[in-house]
Amino acid sequence: MNTVENLEYNTERSKLIIPEYGRHFQKMVDHAVSIADAEERNKVAQSIISVMGNLQPHLRDVPDFQHKLWDQLFIMSDFKLDVESPFPITTKEMLQERPEPLEYPQNFPKYRFYGNNIKRMIDIAIQWEKGDMRDGLEYAIANHMKKCYLNWNKDTVYDKAIFKHLYELSDGQINLVDSKEVLTDSGQFLKQRVTKSTRSTGSGKKGQRSNNRGKKRY
Template structure:
């Protein structure tokens, strides 16, 4: 079971755990060409999460630095910039602005929406198919954290189809059973209580998101 206290600390919390999982997955890829493609996809995703610094002269360099920081400087990819080391960073990286969240599908998380947007712009192929599966996987896990009941793949894929405006090929996607995600009771209950509290507050006073 994955309790909050047992999770590893995120290197850059503002990017969220889904992006960290993408980096962790990239570290496991043995094929160099595929690893480089996934690394570039991650750069594109975190770039979309960083619009506030897009005009900075070293914008792209910062994104690559962030990628290596999240990989504990273990990622072996072809970077357009000198590969940094842990010793070259004496402090934390520059603060990353949190993405704005919209109300609909907010239980899936802002990073998932950014990943969907990036996948829409990708060319068809194995890389895109892998990313779409990863998005669906993350959606199902996040859904289970906000709800006590199990959820069918069709529900997840229907939501994904709506989020992507029907631009994804989701036929044949087979996600793990809900029990396989091992959502800790403490984690699920905490999320449910927070959700219930937010609903009670919304009844008293309308909130703007």
């Protein structure tokens, strides 16, 4: 009867901080925290680190492996373990600190279908001296923008719409709105897209036919 009364149920136990190590390992860490003698506490901590390393032999060659083990030990002790660590001790505040939000690289999210490379090309074109070479680059950029637009949007687009987008993306430094230049016809871009799609589909069917040649028919 006494044995039944002394049984522990998971619902009554404290939550495991790192479940991968198991309940017995957590008890070892809790015992180390409760040791009053500093020298003995350090010895027990070193022994725990040694056992942790033996449980993960495949990670011994990983850089900073020992550092990670010590971090895990302090985390499992809820940062209450007072021992000498060969590495800088990670605090609870450091662990809970949120990283700074990353800036989204796209400056014009409503024109994200053009991609960041187009914006980089525009920035380079702006730095060039005005002349035939820059005019040619601006026209090539506008043409590529039209191709990108047709890949992700409608089946047709007016050149003036592309020129307006280019004007916005260049902060008004490239103005082809009143230009008489004519970009590649939308149908040409669409034809190329259909041709690529047909080739990829055809190559798949061809592969299927070749795979069936060696099979016996019954």
